[in-house]
Amino acid sequence: MTNWNTTRDQATIKVRAAVARSDASWADIAGQLARPLLWTIAALLGSHPVPAELAEKVGALLELDGDTVLALQEQPYRIQGDELKSDPTIYRFYELLAVYGPALKEAIHEEFGDGIMSAINCNVELTRREDPEGDRVRVIIDGKFLKYQW
Template structure:
């Protein structure tokens, strides 16, 4: 008879990952290095927005001392999206605000430069960096998506 125990939710697994990471004093960058994956992707996966391979999930699980239930949950396909409770988080809200203000201009510039199409969020990379500035350090976020043209 197959095991009918429900698989842990990705949100619950993320809470275990983050708790273990914090208690051990580990950074997201250390975890990304351990599985040789990009920093933002790894953080997203460990917060429940990407499925991890069995090998990557096991490596993180071993490193953080996570249960098999958490390791199993990290491998599941996520229900991607934004928890409505997070929409009011100041950092997340600023991204929403930036896209509301600059989104139409970015769309116009993409169309002017590439033609009729969109930037993929599936064939996509994202990165974050700190840039020193005399008036206060700057956050640099890079979106790198494949151009997908509309064609019939």
């Protein structure tokens, strides 16, 4: 479903502007769509195709034009290059994986055997945990284990 009037990147810009103009939070939008918060944000910012009925619902909720609603449904390219690493918050996830990635891999292999945790079939949750030394960000990744089969 290629839409040549509005690109997926342009749709992302329009969605960001519409959310800023609206009284709706990302959590409100996720609730309206009956989808998880992080999936909703990722999808509307271009990381997932939005199913047609949900794209129409978002279009009505955020007053998006028809071309933008179509662009939301397009299959995205998920690799965005090194400039993504320059964002301080995103860079910290790269840093976290650089430090703990090998340990996580070893622990997964020890616990589950030869395989991987799926990033396609996973759930991601983000919560705030109050702490006297400063609030904590809690990220839970619940991924399906996929055993290598030879």
